[in-house]
Amino acid sequence: QQQVKQSPQSLIVQKGGISIINCAYENTAFDYFPWYQQFPGKGPALLIAIRPDVSEKKEGRFTISFNKSAKQFSLHIMDSQPGDSATYFCAASIRVPGNQFYFGTGTSLTVIP
Amino acid sequence: DTAVSQTPKYLVTQMGNDKSIKCEQNLGHDTMYWYKQDSKKFLKIMFSYNNKELIINETVPNRFSPKSPDKAHLNLHINSLELGDSAVYFCASSQESLAGHTDTQYFGPGTRLTVL
Numbered sequence: 001q002q003q004v005k006q007s008p009q010s011l012i013v014q015k016g017g018i019s020i021i022n023c024a025y026e027n028t029a030f031d032y033f034p035w036y037q038q039f040p041g042k043g044p045a046l047l048i049a050i051r052p053d054v055s056e057k058k059e060g061r062f063t064i065s066f067n068k069s070a071k072q073f074s075l076h077i078m079d080s081q082p083g084d085s086a087t088y089f090c091a092a093s094i095r096v097p098g099n100q101f102y103f104g105t106g107t108s109l110t111v112i113p
Numbered sequence: 114d115t116a117v118s119q120t121p122k123y124l125v126t127q128m129g130n131d132k133s134i135k136c137e138q139n140l141g142h143d144t145m146y147w148y149k150q151d152s153k154k155f156l157k158i159m160f161s162y163n164n165k166e167l168i169i170n171e172t173v174p175n176r177f178s179p180k181s182p183d184k185a186h187l188n189l190h191i192n193s194l195e196l197g198d199s200a201v202y203f204c205a206s207s208q209e210s211l212a213g214h215t216d217t218q219y220f221g222p223g224t225r226l227t228v229l
Contacts, residue, residue: 034217043117043203043220044156087154093218098144098163099207101218103156 004092006104013111019077021107023090030092035075038087080111116140119204119221134189134224136204145187148203162187194228201225
């Protein structure tokens with residue numbers, strides 16, 4: 001059972017446009033929602049993260065919108081650039097002990113010049 | 114200065130062989146993980162260790178055995194390699210925040226395993 005559902009699977013955006021990736025979760029015990037960016041041949045790297053007590057977090061061109069009641073969160077990339085072309089993963093985590101992370105299936109973003 | 118390191122980066126081997134992948138983190142984290150990423154990019158958790166104790170063991174064949182000699186190391190041993198084991202394997206680590214919440218994971222660069 002997929003704990004975190006991510007869409008779309010792939011996304012093509014013009015340079016300067018807005019890229020939006022959506023995720024949904026079921027377990028209300030999740031307490032941390034990170035987004036990871038992965039370039040070919042590299043490991044996933046933390047891009048931005050949010051906790052459920054806030055509805056929005058912005059870092060530069062990247063914004064997470066979080067809707068606790070709907071159990072949904074999304075990543076918005078403003079003024080998308082060709083260098084943003086990568087695979088993006090949303091995730092949700094819970095203490096087990098230690099931390100257990102559940103990943104979405106990934107979105108391949110292509111920003112065309 | 115590398116936070117999470119893995120060796121080797123590439124591993125090409127014949128079916129039936131036994132191989133190991135090593136992982137080390139210098140972040141002082143108490144939880145380490147192994148993930149498998151297949152050709153479709155899906156990240157599948159394999160194992161999770163917290164303070165050298167196995168916490169998560171997903172439905173992974175028992176040919177895969179993690180070993181954690183200390184909190185900074187989590188190695189992955191694979192016996193009797195099969196074609197379907199070909200994938201990229203990522204090690205990661207994390208630490209609970211001071212407030213007791215979960216905090217971010219840091220991933221290694223990956224090991225691309227090719228079984229011929």
